[in-house]
Amino acid sequence: MSRAGNTAKKRRVRLEGGVLRVGDDEQPLYSGAMHYFRLRPERWRAGLVALKDLGLEMVETYVPWSVHERERGKLDFGQGDPRLDLGRFLDMAAEEGLRAFVRPGPHINAELTDFGLPRFVLEDKAVQARSPRQNPVILSFPPRMFPVPSYASDTYHRLVGGWFDAVAEVVKPRLYPDGNVVLLQVDNEATGFFRDGPFGQDYHPDAVALYRRFLLARHGDLEALGRAHGEPYASVDDVVPPTEFRPGRQALTQLLDWAAFREHLMEHALGRMRRRMSRAGLSGVPVVHNLPLGDGGQAASVPALEKTVSLVGFDYYHAAREHRTIKRRTLALAGSSKLAYAPEMGAGAPPWFTPLSHEDSLYCAQVACAYGLRGFNLYMTVDRDRWYGAPIDAMGRPRPEARAWKAFFAFLTRTRFFELERKAEVALVIPREYRRLARISHTLGPISPSTLEAIGASPVDACRRDTYGFSEPIQLRYWHMLASFARALTAAGIPYLAIDSDAPPKRFEGYAVVYSPTWELADDERLAALDAAANSGARLVIGPRLPEVDSRGRATDWSAPAGTLVLDAGGDDEVTECVAQLDQELGLAHPFRAHPTPVETSVHDDADGPRVLFVINPSRRAQRASVVLPRPMRLRDALSLTALDAGATLELDLPGQSCRIFELESRPRARRTSTRPEASANQGESKAKESAS
């Protein structure tokens, strides 16, 4: 690379190797949230100092449009209200040696009234999303219900552009290398403001126009579109979006098109916003986006969104009892995204959510890291209005809970956790077309699939039972078959990942086993992904039916690669047998296997082999756990720093819903080692029993 090229590279911030490369420096993606606009400026420094004392090097803040522009055209960035002096806040963070992650929305939620959008924007009818009857779409969040904007509205995007210009005046001079801003986020939780039921929105004229353009691109031309929909369209204006469920195979294509469009709408809008941010001068640093809880039922695809932003992460607000959900979401993120990252890892919660304890928040963060999360923004780190439970209070004083977070961040930094790898030989491929089928089969309207999932049910619970002429109700069965495989793998102690089927083909390579449920309906994109997996040496498992037709109603011409296992009925017993058979045939790894059920382990390697071990008891009952070690080793508790020497097994007393983390100090050489109980049985009775500490 030329000297000029090197210089240009040093002036940019880029995502690389699990961290932000800031010139020659590396910045792990650990940050803490603090809202300058909610605190008196005289408290900012105490909060920033306390945040840094937790071990964080980066502060994150939203920039609320509605707070800075209370009246149209009258912007206040500290000229009137000193709390709104964003520039001074960022400079103060820089003085304290903190880098900054800035999230200017336009939608930010942040528990602000109207989710941080100005009234003059929301009350503009040209901005408002539309229901099937052309009414506004109302979100009933406290402390006021409001009409949500349309992500397709040209008027909305024009107003957003003006907001970005205003933010850029303050933030652009502070972007790296001139300042400390190294990361940006565009918008927030772009899933239609939680009003993402299948036919809840968006029938805004600009959305309908976009829908028509999308359909022409998807089907090729009007004639092909008409054939697929069973409608002889004379003009593209004849194409109208479906406003309710309709039965039958012909209608199914139209409904699946609508479900696909709802994803496209968000991708298109975020791309448009990101480009507008760049035009305002907010560029040169990575731009991320976050998806809220309920991703299994959302009209959003992480890989598709990552075509328009640098990185897409998940928000985490989970109680310890939601262990399986934390695990499932993280494995899907780790498999599908460029880097498993949480723009919001809850520490505390808004007062109108189900209460979360400190133990819940810490357990959630630890389990997410156990299953592959490589970075997160602790939200909130400094307490504020409409929030409780941050580790630092609003006066900038650390609460007792801060100690545990500090120890956890010290562990993440000390072990360079962001560059470790959790090895998995098995991948579960989540079919995007089945997710769409589930969404259009949903019967609870505004209580959307993602809402159901977010409140602890499953996104397929309220799906109708129709088979659409296929052999089974695919929209129900796919979810349960994936869960069945996940259970069988967990029970066998075999690490796995989950990958969204529209991830880039390379993401499917390098696995020993790849499973994806198939019925008569299957899209070419997924089948190509399965081919890519098979070509890289994976043993495919599919079924219980072979693909015949795709979402666009076209016959599928796909032959399963040689050696593919096709499940017969896909019942739990068959899946368990299948996993056992593959395990035996392929000699899959069971690293650091734990007993009894339900204790789980997760291992993270560096170049020399296992480096960090998580031992998790997800049940409410205390467990006496036994972990089979590949060889005698010295372990160090990552949080208490207590060391212990262990022989063939490590025995632990685990309280209910707890996670222990160990740094492995005496590491075996990097090679695949069988750690099954029978293999280690000959290693004698050497055990380490941890003293209570």
Next chain:
Amino acid sequence: MISPEVRVEGWDQHSWTLLMGLFAPGVVERMRTAERAEDDPSPDGAPERTREGALVIVVDSREQVLAAFHTSRGRADELDDAGDPEALAERFGARRVLIVREGALEELVERIALRLRPDDDYATQWLTLLRALRELTAAGRIRIWPTPKKSVPIPSPATLKRALDLLLPDGRAIVFGLWHAQELATAVVLRRRAGAIDLVAGPDLLREWAGPLGGDFRRDYRVLVDAVTRSVAPVHLGVFAEAESLRRLLRRPEAGAWAAAAATRDLVIHPMPPYLAVALGADVANSAARGAAALLGGVDLLRAFRPLLGYVRSRVSEVASLTATLGFNPLDALAQNLRQRDEPDEP
């Protein structure tokens, strides 16, 4: 009645959970409830049986059930006919049942969107929602079990405002302070300004305003009332107690319980607004009629409350009855609700 600019602040996770546990125990119980069977990590895979918060939802058309599920246990594909909601609750071990005719929820949100006005506050918006919901339940498109009492009217915004005027007049504050182990364990301060509640503050802020406390609520309450008066607004009602005492009182509907607690200083009410004085006065009278000495271990309630009763007599004409204003007794309803939640879920 609720300001769109309302500030809610001043709790840590412990003090917030404690507060929720007192007034909404079901919410806290859900924190401890295991997830559904397919996610349950217990060795036997059996979901922990609980009806707390459990809800069965059925969506049907005129001809058939389209979808049915239990929020804790997943789908109920064996259900062919929604039938009687009470029977469904029994069959699925659920505390509540919701039967929705296909399209009814979509209709509900369309009606709400049509009726909301830009200046409506959150309480008014919810009243609009409840009225639309009642229309759909009256039309049989949404069925809820247990069936909401038709006798409980949905108040108008004006009625709700009148009730709030009694409970918390404009420009005043209410303070609840609860102690545990000689510490202010949790608290809530509500302030009403310009007609709307604009501040909901917790113990962190209360401590900041008050400075060091002694640890005995019977003495500290004056410090807290002064601090809130100084920092927030004149206090209209202050309730101070051990957290456990208040938890017990909230679940005791019998006459005399609150009066007895106040008389024995298990509970300090200071200042005491007229409506509460009336309520407690009635409580005293009832208790006295049933034999105060026997009920209260010899406490002479009539003597203890003689000054109060005089005060009540002088003010009773000034205060409207909260029950008459709302059309139902909100304290009775609260106690009944809290008692239900504390009942064991399984035989």
